[in-house]
Amino acid sequence: MNRSRHKAALLCCASLVLGGGAGYWLARQPHAAATAELTNATSTERKPLYWYDPMYPQQKFDGPGKSPFMDMQLVPRYAEDTGNDSAVHIDPGLAQNLGMRLATVTRGVLASQLDVSGTLTLNERDVAIVQARASGFVERVYAHAPGDVVTANAPLADILIPEWAAAQEEFLALKRSGDAGLLAAAHQRLRLTGMPPALIAELERSDQVRPVLTLSSPIGGVLQELNVRTGMTVATGQTLARINGLDSVWLAVAVPEAEAGSIAPGQKVDVRLPAYPEKVLHGTISAILPEADPGSRTLRVRVELPNPDGQLSAGLTARVSIVRSTPQPVLWLPSDSIIRTGRRALVMLVEDAGHYRPQEVQVGHDDNGKTTIVAGLSEGQRVVASGQFLLDSEASLRGMLARPLDVPAPSATSPALHETEGRIIEIGAGSITLAHGPFSTLGMPGMTMTFPLATTELTQGFQAGDSVRFAVSSTDTGLRVERLEKMEGQP
Structure with missing residues (x-):
């Protein structure tokens, strides 16, 4: 019995040993495959041509590390990425997929169109002023008030002028005497007192004294002022009423100052009013006022619009389209x-x-x-x-800089040069270390850098500490000094 148990134990141990060995062998196979795959991948890994700082791609480095310009690691550049360092390459198929x-x-x-806004105002050229021709008293004011629309020759007020009564009595007495010379003098006096010719003619025809003057509106329009009240005294030359005509209105247009150079008098204008959406009014620019609004920075432009039916009221807003075209x-x-x-x-x-x-x-x-x-x-x-x-x-x-307007495109025979000023720190064999200012054409700030020299003869006569003006060009290995000259005042 003991012998059989011992034999079973030996068989069990042998099985464990064989199983463990087989498991170890099987476990080693994926690791070996992965190692072989990693080895193959390492053997085919891309090798960088150089490293660079994306913020300053002009300078190139032989190995990885931290950028001397910025607190960041250098980035590798591979051979397939260097087809055109100054341009982005997109596969035509990918460009089509991107739309x-x-x-x-x-x-x-x-032929363009400028859309702006405007406001209707009264035509300040079409204005009539009613004044007292002589001193007198207001006997009657007709039923009008400021803001009313009146017709031409509409009566406004009756004014009693005592001076006219005496002058008219004298005129009628001389008319009955038959003295032509004195009658002419009396007629002249009537005119000098301010009597209108129509009233003098009525006096000659009717032989009746008319000391009351009826003030009337010389034109049709809106009554903006009416400064008379029954019983008040008026003086010669006093303004009693102001009427603004409505046959045409002005459209005050606000044009942004950036568009001032594209408008001129005579340009056609299309006007649409929210009050009358079915109508499109047509006009032309009559004047460009010589003063801009300092608050809104807009130029004031005037457009005159006909108003035959009187529907255009001051204060209405409008959408204005100015049709403009470039002469060249x-x-x-x-x-x-x-x-x-x-x-x-x-x-x-x-x-x-x-x-x-x-x-x-x-x-x-x-x-x-x-x-x-x-x-x-x-x-x-x-x-x-x-x-x-x-x-x-x-x-x-990629750190590509847009070509500025004032920098011409480099030619194949003459590379573009970028200039700045600096101070020589050290002169080496085929290189020079400079503490320089910014390169405006490269977008590169000032710093201390070591540049290769186009020729070693450039540094002849120079020493550390000299203030210089120099020019560099972009090459496959970075920036290279092409020209070096001393600043004025240097020995």
């Missing part, structure tokens, strides 16, 4: 293709083989989805009109 649309810079005369052909693009950063405007310029480059532009006015281009592009060039923000973000991540 990328292109637009062509076009030259032509733009201009360059323009769809407004959607412009990237506005707040300080400047950019476009993504299309280059060959699916490459896109940011380009700074100077824009003019916008209208109806079109923006005029003042500088930065030429006729026939193509830009991205849809999806340009993705390309701009990619260019920013």
Whole structure:
């Protein structure tokens, strides 16, 4: 019995040993496969060409590490990423999947429309003033009040003028005497007292004294002032009423100062009033007032509109469309293709083989989805009109700088130079260390850097501590000093 138990124990131990060995062998197989796969992946891993700081991609480094410019690690750049360092490359198939649309810079005369607001006012040229011709007393005021609309020759008030009564009695007495000379003198006196010719003619015809003058409105319009009351005394030349005609009205239009250069007298205007939505009034700009509103920064423009039916009332608001056209052909693009950063405007310029480059532009006015281009592009060039923000973000991540307006494109025979001033820290064999100011054309701040020299002869006659003005160019290995000269006053 003991012998059988011992044999069973031996068999059990052997099984455990064999099972453990088999398990260990099986466990080693995935590890070996993974090790082989990792080895193969390591052997085919891409090797960087160089490392760079995305904030200052002009400077290139031979190995990884921390950027000397910013508190960040350098980023590797591989061979397949260096096809065009100044442009973003997008595969044509991917560009189609992104729905990328292109637009062509076009030259032509733009007929545009400026939509602004305006307010109707009374025509200040069509105004009549009623004054007292002589001193007297108000006997009667007709049923009118300021704001009423009156017709031409509508009576306003009756004024008793005592001086006229005596002059008229004298005139009638001389008329009966038959003395022509004295009669002419009396007639002249009537005129000098302020009697209107119509009243003198009535006196000669009826031979009846008429010392009461009925003031009437010389024109039809709105009665803006009526300064008479029954029983009051009036003096010669006193203003008693003011009437504003309604045959035409003025439309005061507020034009933003940025659009002031695109409007001129004589331009056609379409006017729509919320009070009469079914009507479209047509007019022309009659005057551009020489003073802008300092509060709203708008230019005041006057449009005169006919008002034959008297429906146009002062104070009504209007939507105004000013039809304008450029006298000369201009360059323009769809407004959607412009990237506005707040300080400047950019476009993504299309280059060959699916490459896109940011380009700074100077824009003019916008209208109806079109923006005029003042500088930065030429006729026939193509830009991205849809999806340009993705390309701009990619260019920013790669540290690409938009080509400024005042910097021409570099040619194949003459690379672009970037100038600044600095002080020599150290001169080495084929290199120079400079504490320099910012490169405005590169968007690069001032710092201390070591630059390779285009030729070693550039440093002849220079020493550490000299203040210099120098120029660098962008090469495959970074920035290189192409020109070096002493500042004025240096020995």
